[in-house]
Amino acid sequence: MKVICTQCGRMNVSCEAVINPNTKEFKEFTSESFFYGFCNDCNESVILTDVDETMDRIQAEYNKYVNMNNAIPKVASCKIVWKDTKDVSDVRIALSLDCQNDDDDDIFFYCNSYEDLKSLSGHGGEDFIVTEIYNFQED
Numbered sequence: 001m002k003v004i005c006t007q008c009g010r011m012n013v014s015c016e017a018v019i020n021p022n023t024k025e026f027k028e029f030t031s032e033s034f035f036y037g038f039c040n041d042c043n044e045s046v047i048l049t050d051v052d053e054t055m056d057r058i059q060a061e062y063n064k065y066v067n068m069n070n071a072i073p074k075v076a077s078c079k080i081v082w083k084d085t086k087d088v089s090d091v092r093i094a095l096s097l098d099c100q101n102d103d104d105d106d107i108f109f110y111c112n113s114y115e116d117l118k119s120l121s122g123h124g125g126e127d128f129i130v131t132e133i134y135n136f137q138e139d
């Protein structure tokens with residue numbers, strides 16, 4: 001587990017959890033815990049994302065697609081968060097730079113491979129972070 005603030009990328013964050021008030025024993029995270037939280041560095045409410053979880057899901061969805069279709073997917077349907085505005089969008093990301101010339105308005109971003117897509121779930125050089133994978137598609 002590596003839960004980061006989508007604005008600054010740091011791990012100095014807080015989220016909601018259920019505890020036993022008497023023993024302070026941790027019970028569970030609430031359902032939105034890994035989405036809405038507070039960043040102690042940004043000092044405001046932010047969107048959180050679990051980088052490891054997203055990477056694992058991308059890998060699992062990719063394996064599922066390859067097994068079912070006996071082919072490599074060309075597009076990933078994802079949810080992203082914009083670092084600056086905290087806006088959330090559903091987008092399609094191409095998994096090969098080759099199709100860049102196709103001029104497909106539908107494609108939000110082009111990356112090299114699904115491994116490259118995985119790296120977009122971290123706080124990297126782009127203006128957005130991939131926070132969820134819906135599925136992989138043929139085109």
Ligand SMILES: [Zn+2]
Pocket residue numbers: 005006007008009010039040041042043046
């Ligand atoms: Zn932050």
